[in-house]
Amino acid sequence: MTENALNTQQLNEPQSNGQSMTVLVTGASGKTGRRVAEAAEAAGHTVRAASRSGAVRFDWYDPTTWEDALRGADAAYLAYMPDVGAPGAGEAVGALARQAVALGVRRLVLLSARGEDQAEPAERAVRESGARWTVVRASWFAQNLSEGPLLEGMRAGELVFPAGEVLEPFIDSRDIADVVVEVLRPDSGYAGRVVEISGPRLLSFRDAVAEVSAATGREIRYVPVSAREYGGALAGYGVPAEEAEFLIELFETNLDGRNAYLSEGVREVLGRAPRDFAEFAREQAEAGVWKA
Numbered sequence: 273m274t275e276n277a278l279n280t281q282q283l284n285e286p287q288s289n290g291q292s293m294t295v296l297v298t299g300a301s302g303k304t305g306r307r308v309a310e311a312a313e314a315a316g317h318t319v320r321a322a323s324r325s326g327a328v329r330f331d332w333y334d335p336t337t338w339e340d341a342l343r344g345a346d347a348a349y350l351a352y353m354p355d356v357g358a359p360g361a362g363e364a365v366g367a368l369a370r371q372a373v374a375l376g377v378r379r380l381v382l383l384s385a386r387g388e389d390q391a392e393p394a395e396r397a398v399r400e401s402g403a404r405w406t407v408v409r410a411s412w413f414a415q416n417l418s419e420g421p422l423l424e425g426m427r428a429g430e431l432v433f434p435a436g437e438v439l440e441p442f443i444d445s446r447d448i449a450d451v452v453v454e455v456l457r458p459d460s461g462y463a464g465r466v467v468e469i470s471g472p473r474l475l476s477f478r479d480a481v482a483e484v485s486a487a488t489g490r491e492i493r494y495v496p497v498s499a500r501e502y503g504g505a506l507a508g509y510g511v512p513a514e515e516a517e518f519l520i521e522l523f524e525t526n527l528d529g530r531n532a533y534l535s536e537g538v539r540e541v542l543g544r545a546p547r548d549f550a551e552f553a554r555e556q557a558e559a560g561v562w563k564a
């Protein structure tokens with residue numbers, strides 16, 4: 273290859289060809305970002321761990337923080353907060369993705385959600401940004417029961433949640449991270465593609481809570497409520513009215529049974545089965561996560 277050809281390719285590809293890249297990880301202290309950062313480091317990449325309080329300051333709602341986070345990175349993992357389908361996600365993801373491309377960050381992976389129509393603007397924005405993009409659409413995370421707002425209820429012995437008896441193939445967010453780091457590789461073949469991933473088994477929330485209960489040896493009950501009742505309770509906890517309204521709509525649509533099927537993305541990308549919920553429940557119980 274001539275030097276000119278090499279330079280042209282270097283402009284169009286992250287500086288890696290399978291070797292070390294500098295990867296900006298947004299939401300780097302969260303359920304997926306933390307594990308994406310760990311998996312990227314294990315794969316030999318240099319990680320920029322970004323969030324509002326992270327080593328690299330990054331705020332989706334403050335575009336003045338974006339340039340320093342992006343400049344010099346080869347690739348970026350984008351997890352929009354509070355949700356990929358939240359109002360304004362399309363505009364923010366699009367603006368960030370275009371800035372990333374302008375700064376030479378060619379490889380972008382957007383975390384999205386299976387069956388979430390509200391995520392379409394963010395997905396379209398990253399597709400139209402000019403980046404070499406991949407959208408990873410995940411099912412409901414197992415770690416929603418061990419980290420974040422639902423943990424308190426689990427510890428108190430009662431998960432109140434608007435999921436009825438719907439079936440969901442809970443995915444371990446370590447599998448999301450492994451998929452993200454694999455598809456980020458310049459020669460992975462996943463640029464320009466949507467990858468749908470899920471866990472290996474359908475469980476209702478009642479089943480999932482029962483598995484945690486069995487693993488911990490403590491009684492934990494599942495109490496299904498309507499999305500409206502749940503939204504009302506969120507507002508009582510100080511969640512802003514607009515966000516609570518969005519979440520009600522999200523739960524009413526996304527927990528209506530549309531996601532009660534398995535996706536093959538983990539096996540396709542990683543060549544192995546996704547981790548089972550039972551493994552997650554056992555490990556987290558042993559770690560004492562759900563102790564009262």
Ligand SMILES: NC(=O)c1ccc[n+]([C@@H]2O[C@H](COP(=O)([O-])OP(=O)(O)OC[C@H]3O[C@@H](n4cnc5c(N)ncnc54)[C@H](OP(=O)(O)O)[C@@H]3O)[C@@H](O)[C@H]2O)c1
Nearest residue numbers: 299301302303304323324325331332353355356385412413
């Ligand atoms: N939960 C699910 O089952 C599920 C399924 C599919 C897709 N998703 C998508 O997953 C994403 C959430 O990812 P996650 O669960 O890994 O995150 P998470 O556990 O909720 O953690 C939030 C992370 O984002 C940072 N953050 C919060 N607000 C921010 C802001 N305004 N600007 C920049 N960073 C901010 C937090 O750190 P700081 O506080 O330091 O900023 C933290 O690192 C959403 O886009 C959601 O739609 C979720």
